Amino acid sequence: MTDALLSVNDLKMHFPIRKGILRxxxxxxxxxxxxxxxxxxxxxxxxxxxxxxxxxxxxxxILRLIEPSGGQVFFNGKNVTKLSGTEMRxxxxxxxxxxxxxxxxxxxxxxxxxxxEEPMIIHNLYADAxxxxxxxxxxxxxxxxxxxxxNRYPHEFSGGQRQRIGIARALAVNPxxxxxxxxxxxxxxSVQSQVLNLLDDLQKEFHLTYVFIAHDLSVVKHxxxxxxxxxxxxxxxxAESDRLYExxxxxxxxxxxSAVPIPNPEAKRxxxxxxxxxxxxxxxxxxxxxxPRCQSCMDICKTTAPEWKxxxxxxxAACHLYx
Amino acid sequence: MSSLLEVSGxxxxxxxxxxxxxxxxxxSFTLDKxxxxxxxxxxxxxxxxxxxxxxxxxxxxxxxxxGSIRFEGKDLVKLPDAEMRxxxxxxxxxIFQEPMTxxxxxxxxxxxxxxxxxxxxxxxRAQARVKAVDxxxxxxxxxxxxxxxxxxxRLSGGMRQRVMIAIAMACDPKLLIxxxxxxxxxxxxxxxxxxxxxxxxxxxxxxxxLITHDLGVVAExxxxxxxxxxxxxxxxxxxxxxFRNPSHPYTVGLMxxxxxxxxxxxxxxxxxxxxxxxxxxxxxxxxxxxxxxVTDKCIQEEPTLLPVEENHDARCWLMKxxxxxx
Numbered sequence: 001m002t003d004a005l006l007s008v009n010d011l012k013m014h015f016p017i018r019k020g021i022l023r024x025x026x027x028x029x030x031x032x033x034x035x036x037x038x039x040x041x042x043x044x045x046x047x048x049x050x051x052x053x054x055x056x057x058x059x060x061x062i063l064r065l066i067e068p069s070g071g072q073v074f075f076n077g078k079n080v081t082k083l084s085g086t087e088m089r090x091x092x093x094x095x096x097x098x099x100x101x102x103x104x105x106x107x108x109x110x111x112x113x114x115x116x117e118e119p120m121i122i123h124n125l126y127a128d129a130x131x132x133x134x135x136x137x138x139x140x141x142x143x144x145x146x147x148x149x150x151n152r153y154p155h156e157f158s159g160g161q162r163q164r165i166g167i168a169r170a171l172a173v174n175p176x177x178x179x180x181x182x183x184x185x186x187x188x189x190s191v192q193s194q195v196l197n198l199l200d201d202l203q204k205e206f207h208l209t210y211v212f213i214a215h216d217l218s219v220v221k222h223x224x225x226x227x228x229x230x231x232x233x234x235x236x237x238x239a240e241s242d243r244l245y246e247x248x249x250x251x252x253x254x255x256x257x258s259a260v261p262i263p264n265p266e267a268k269r270x271x272x273x274x275x276x277x278x279x280x281x282x283x284x285x286x287x288x289x290x291x292p293r294c295q296s297c298m299d300i301c302k303t304t305a306p307e308w309k310x311x312x313x314x315x316x317a318a319c320h321l322y323x
Numbered sequence: 324m325s326s327l328l329e330v331s332g333x334x335x336x337x338x339x340x341x342x343x344x345x346x347x348x349x350x351s352f353t354l355d356k357x358x359x360x361x362x363x364x365x366x367x368x369x370x371x372x373x374x375x376x377x378x379x380x381x382x383x384x385x386x387x388x389x390g391s392i393r394f395e396g397k398d399l400v401k402l403p404d405a406e407m408r409x410x411x412x413x414x415x416x417x418i419f420q421e422p423m424t425x426x427x428x429x430x431x432x433x434x435x436x437x438x439x440x441x442x443x444x445x446x447x448r449a450q451a452r453v454k455a456v457d458x459x460x461x462x463x464x465x466x467x468x469x470x471x472x473x474x475x476x477r478l479s480g481g482m483r484q485r486v487m488i489a490i491a492m493a494c495d496p497k498l499l500i501x502x503x504x505x506x507x508x509x510x511x512x513x514x515x516x517x518x519x520x521x522x523x524x525x526x527x528x529x530x531x532x533l534i535t536h537d538l539g540v541v542a543e544x545x546x547x548x549x550x551x552x553x554x555x556x557x558x559x560x561x562x563x564x565x566f567r568n569p570s571h572p573y574t575v576g577l578m579x580x581x582x583x584x585x586x587x588x589x590x591x592x593x594x595x596x597x598x599x600x601x602x603x604x605x606x607x608x609x610x611x612x613x614x615x616x617v618t619d620k621c622i623q624e625e626p627t628l629l630p631v632e633e634n635h636d637a638r639c640w641l642m643k644x645x646x647x648x649x
Contacts, residue, residue: 050509158597188365188536193580193593200590215509222582222591245584259514261539263581265562273518274511277479 004038005076005209006062006177011035012070013054013061017282029282031057033233034071036308041176044203044210046224046241048217048256052278054233055213056100059179062211063095064088075177093123096170100182102162106154112140112165113150119172139168142205143198160191164198171202179211184219196223217260221245229253232289233281235308239315249317251294288320296321326353326393327530328377328498333390333400335369335376343388344601346372347554350390354498357528361545361562363535365577367598369554370534374500377532378417379407394498413443416491420503422483426475432459432486433471439493458489462519481512488519495527502534517544538578542566547634550574553598553609556628560635570637572614608639616641 013032016025032054039045047055061068064080073080075095083091099105106115116136126132137147143164154162163183170178180199184192196219202208214220220227221241228238229250237250248254255272262269274293279285285292291301298320306318331351336343347369354360362370375381377392379399392399394415399407419425427435436458437451446454452471459467462485475483484504491499501520505513517540524531533544541548541562548565550558550573558571569575576594596613605611608621620640629642 050511160597189538190365190577190580190594191597193582193591194595196582196591197593217510218582218584221584222588242587255511257584259510260584261513261517261537261543262584263538263542263566263578265542265566267542271514273514275515277481277512278509 003040004074005041006039006211007074008038008058008062008071009036009074010071011058011061011068011073013057013066014069027282029280030233030284031281032061032068033281035230035233035235036071037228037235037238039177039209039211041209042203042207043225044212044223046220046227047211047213047230048215048220048227049230050215050256050278052232052281053230054281055215055230056181058230059097059181059211059213063092063097063179065097089122093119093125093173094175095177095179096173096175097179097181098163098166098170098183101186102159102166103154103186105166106162108154111151111153112136112145112157115154115165116140116150116169116172119169123173125173135172139171142171142202143168158191159187160194163187163195167195167198167202171206174206175208177209177211179213181213182215183212185214185216192219199223217245217257229256232279232284234289234318235316236290236319237315237317243315249311249315249322250290250319251296251321252290255293255295288318327356327358327395328354328532329391329393330373330377331391331393333373333376333392334388335372335381336386336388337382338384338386341602343386345388345554346385346601347376347551350551350554350556352549352556352559354530354532356497356530357524358547359524359531359533359545361533361535361541361548362551363538363541363548364551365536365598367553368551370536370551371502372554373551374417374502374532374534378411378415378500380411380417409443412439412496413494414496415498415500416494416496417500417502418484418487418491418504420506422480422487422507423475425487426483428475431472431474432478435475436471436486436490436493439490443494454493455489458493459486462486462489462492462523463515464489480508481515484508484512484516485519488516488523492523492527496529498530498532499524500532500534503536504533505540506535506537513540520544538581550577553604554601555609555638557610557639558635558637559628560631564632564635568631568635570631570635570642571610571639572616572641573610574637576613 014028014030017027019026035058049055060066062073113136117132120126120132140147145164184195212223224241227241227244228235231252237253248257255274258272276293287303288301288306291297300320306320308318310316311322333350334345334348336345350373364370376387387400433452433455436455440446440451440454455471456467464470464485505516545562547561549556552573558574569578579592594613607623607625611617611621626638626640628636628638631637
């Protein structure tokens, strides 16, 4: 695709399992196992799944914060996975990440000003300290924090405010793409909606593209244009967000959607309760990874992995039911 | 005196270097036999402190300064420790948020379930073990005979929470306090655990005090709900009533700020600002700093719980005005 800002092609991240005195590799944890998707400029692409499905690993290997073991990532037409260290550093100013934990992702010994200046210094963006300071104040205003507090330390801020600092830090280098890894899951609902609205405003103002990773389906639906659902390192379904929620095709997506408690005591609906737990990605089931928990499991599911297909225009799924 | 649990006007404070600071004040509610009461609120609103006060499990610097907690007529606040130990784990059981840390990692699962059976029911080790296997089966753990001899680290989060429920159910309690029982779990596992809790409640006609921040869980599980904000009850009523007609501006804001699965909103309504800290609590209504309907009266004087309808109260001066208007 030509209009894609980010194009992920068959991305794989296999972590070796080492055992014994010689630390020989005895197997692999297939955290991400062949994930492909495109993200268009200016859109928000949501990535959902339960813990251990590989959504965070996907986000990190796109930025090469961990080195992917296979596949390609194209950003603006450039193959990111082939770049050298220096070239990668340059391109990182265009791709930034916001982390989940606003408590752990800020350096406790840096003031807000130091935190926000650091990426500017690394990327050599401004000539002198006064210009950087001006930019810091500008950034704080953009994310809705008072500039009078720029000499404070992270512990003096609440969770929501810290997440705003994390977002300001990502914005400091004028990125095109922001990977937001569970940016609101550590926050209370009333604060969560403030941060979601902020992300929305920033996208419009700076023409940002987001990859939004979360486990909360209602949050992902709210913010995303298109959503990909992951299960055990693989993408099982991808569609426009409204469509996915109205007409989920993959049995896993259906179960996931029906499991979300609806804040309305009078709402009645059929609930699919999945049996069992998520299998280990070190030893995945044969055939379709979802078959031991699937309600519509057929014989073929146990032996053959389903193909990733476009079932309806723009609606992809990997399931034998649609063959 | 028909209620199983009657909490009236409790004030729990914690000793800090600024003296005793109240974490919850004037918290009252009742819980009948077989009823599910939800306590909902955001972090720091005092919902966990409330449950720990009922259980008398406050840390050493915490103290219930006012009020009474009557369980079957007995005031738990005044009860000596030895008496309280007989009730805890026997008549009142509790499950916690973090199934990873609330099980003892160095004891086998069977032993952790047997402990309360041997202590409260006077069973022998062998009897308790048989009962432990039964309990594990009843909470839907496969291979229960083998799992009794496993250590907690061998189990997944959902399975550990099932074990916690088995421990809590061991002595057939009359009241189960569940403090964020599904917060650490994935949605599909959460659905399994909620389903299990519903089943157990029906089978044992047990009352549940469910502490959660998730309004979705409240809507699905509870009969009545108490909404807390900054250490006070701001609204209480039946679940249907509260969701149909939320009356306190905080409850309204909380409900609106959840993104909905069924519809698409351009922009999420949100509550501006943050929860005030304990030492800087406003003099009047505690929500006044964030409320869009704030008046001078709200800043000056704290409202009491005012009736909205039958069995539905809200701590807001707006309720009074409505009464006058009608």
